[in-house]
Amino acid sequence: MTYNEDWEREARNWIAWARAPEHDAYWAHSGPPLFELVPPPGRATLELGCGEGRVARDLAARGHHVTGIDASPTLLEAAREADPGGRYLLADAADLPFEDASFDLVVAFNSLMDIENMPDAVADVARVLEPGGRFCACIVHPLVDAGRWESREPDAAFVIESSYFGRRRFEGSFERDGLEMTFHGWCYPLEDYFRALEEAGFLVEALREPPIPESEVGRDPGKERWRRIPNFLYLRALRP
Amino acid sequence: MTLRETWDAQAAEWTRFARDPRGDSWNPRFNLPRFLELLPPRGRRALDLGCGEGRLARALAARGYAVVGVDSSAAMVAAASETVEAVVADAGSLPFDDGAFDLVAAFMSLHDMDDLDNAVRETARVLEPRGRFCFAVVHPFVLPGRFESREESARFLIRGSYLDSHRRDDLVERDGFRVNFAAAHRPIESYSRALEQAGFVTERLREVRYEGDDSRRHRVPSFLHLRAARL
Numbered sequence: 001m002t003y004n005e006d007w008e009r010e011a012r013n014w015i016a017w018a019r020a021p022e023h024d025a026y027w028a029h030s031g032p033p034l035f036e037l038v039p040p041p042g043r044a045t046l047e048l049g050c051g052e053g054r055v056a057r058d059l060a061a062r063g064h065h066v067t068g069i070d071a072s073p074t075l076l077e078a079a080r081e082a083d084p085g086g087r088y089l090l091a092d093a094a095d096l097p098f099e100d101a102s103f104d105l106v107v108a109f110n111s112l113m114d115i116e117n118m119p120d121a122v123a124d125v126a127r128v129l130e131p132g133g134r135f136c137a138c139i140v141h142p143l144v145d146a147g148r149w150e151s152r153e154p155d156a157a158f159v160i161e162s163s164y165f166g167r168r169r170f171e172g173s174f175e176r177d178g179l180e181m182t183f184h185g186w187c188y189p190l191e192d193y194f195r196a197l198e199e200a201g202f203l204v205e206a207l208r209e210p211p212i213p214e215s216e217v218g219r220d221p222g223k224e225r226w227r228r229i230p231n232f233l234y235l236r237a238l239r240p
Numbered sequence: 241m242t243l244r245e246t247w248d249a250q251a252a253e254w255t256r257f258a259r260d261p262r263g264d265s266w267n268p269r270f271n272l273p274r275f276l277e278l279l280p281p282r283g284r285r286a287l288d289l290g291c292g293e294g295r296l297a298r299a300l301a302a303r304g305y306a307v308v309g310v311d312s313s314a315a316m317v318a319a320a321s322e323t324v325e326a327v328v329a330d331a332g333s334l335p336f337d338d339g340a341f342d343l344v345a346a347f348m349s350l351h352d353m354d355d356l357d358n359a360v361r362e363t364a365r366v367l368e369p370r371g372r373f374c375f376a377v378v379h380p381f382v383l384p385g386r387f388e389s390r391e392e393s394a395r396f397l398i399r400g401s402y403l404d405s406h407r408r409d410d411l412v413e414r415d416g417f418r419v420n421f422a423a424a425h426r427p428i429e430s431y432s433r434a435l436e437q438a439g440f441v442t443e444r445l446r447e448v449r450y451e452g453d454d455s456r457r458h459r460v461p462s463f464l465h466l467r468a469a470r471l
Contacts, residue, residue: 143381143402146460147396155399157397157398157399158385158397158398158399158402159395159396159397160385160395160396160397160459160460161395161396162459163458163459163460164381164459164460164461165447165449165458165459165461189447189461190428190445190447191445191446191447194442194444194445194446198443198444203441203442203443203469204432204441204442204443204445205436205441205442206432206436207428207429207432207442208429208432209403209427209428209429211403227401227403228398228400228401228402228403228404229398229401229402229403230402230403230427238441
């Protein structure tokens with residue numbers, strides 16, 4: 001299999017970024033809606049693109065029997081160190097090393113955008129799910145991927161200058177509170193995710209576009225604009 | 241004024257606009273053809289929900305569907321009845337038996353209804369199990385925004401809120417027509433929740449791109465099409 005070189009290169013930055021409490025959106029904004037959408041723990045849960053493992057650990061704390069896969073050896077090593085009893089495997093999301101119908105739940109938290117071939121990964125998710133199984137995904141909202149804010153003001157315009165359509169490469173570097181992180185991935189219109197799900201035989205049960213919580217705006221009034229445009233989009237799909 | 245009252249009051253003008261190629265060009269040129277591709281093949285009986293002056297019902301009838309239209313506006317239904325079967329009723333209280341249809345199609349009408357949740361719940365009731373609900377709306381990503389100019393490179397700006405549902409009034413005056421494209425902006429999650437509550441799952445979602453000479457509009461989606469199945 002091929003490693004994800006972008007994530008392997010950024011692995012040390014990401015481990016520090018993801019593990020600093022309250023540092024990024026996961027803690028108060030993007031994480032909680034995921035756990036509202038996932039079904040109760042069942043037989044076996046797969047996390048696609050587990051990285052250093054924080055979502056897998058939080059699923060396990062809620063009673064899920066989790067297997068995490070990732071394409072970065074350094075991130076997997078960190079995941080195993082933080083959860084020595086857990087099951088973390090180096091694997092390609094589009095060529096999963098599992099039998100058909102091995103899981104009743106697959107979770108992909110902000111990872112579908114980082115996979116070279118998203119539709120093939122979604123098709124393989126359908127293969128490893130048992131009939132009646134669920135696939136829960138969080139992605140960066142496709143509207144947000146297509147544009148940018150004109151400023152940090154609460155009433156700032158959201159601006160689309162180039163095209164919403166097509167598969168586009170994403171690269172963004174961020175520096176916050178002494179930590180640095182560069183994200184690489186792809187942006188897709190919403191239809192591309194739905195087409196991948198449809199072609200894999202999924203039926204979409206739920207779609208969520210939560211605003212940033214009031215509490216986060218209280219901590220940083222510069223985030224008020226995220227009450228108007230959602231940063232993340234969540235889907236829960238059923239494999240019939 | 242409710243959306244229902246706004247559309248009822250301009251039924252005659254809307255009928256003139258919808259039936260004149262100098263009026264409505266987008267729907268016949270690309271939105272309606274793409275929507276027809278989304279529909280299941282003709283079956284037992286189809287309902288055109290929010291039929292207006294009847295453009296979708298006519299297209300369905302021409303393709304062999306057994307179709308009846310329903311609209312809350314008596315003036316719209318009178319216009320539709322010139323060519324197709326149509327009845328006056330509120331989408332939230334449909335005068336049909338449970339399971340009376342195997343297809344409900346709402347073409348550019350859900351965002352003109354004041355009460356989405358009840359309309360979708362009634363749609364589920366009049367559909368037989370495994371029946372399909374197909375709808376087209378102005379894409380919710382673009383309804384709350386606008387291009388800042390008519391330049392080809394014009395930026396598309398959203399100054400208000402995508403997440404908060406709100407009414408939009410867009411008065412179009414050109415070529416002797418005067419239509420207020422009044423609509424309820426709702427984020428996609430509102431459509432999803434209405435479908436979930438009524439027992440639908442989504443099979444297909446399409447983001448329809450404008451086809452024409454205004455190149456600004458090639459960069460943003462114009463319409464959202466969705467096909468759901470009643471469990």
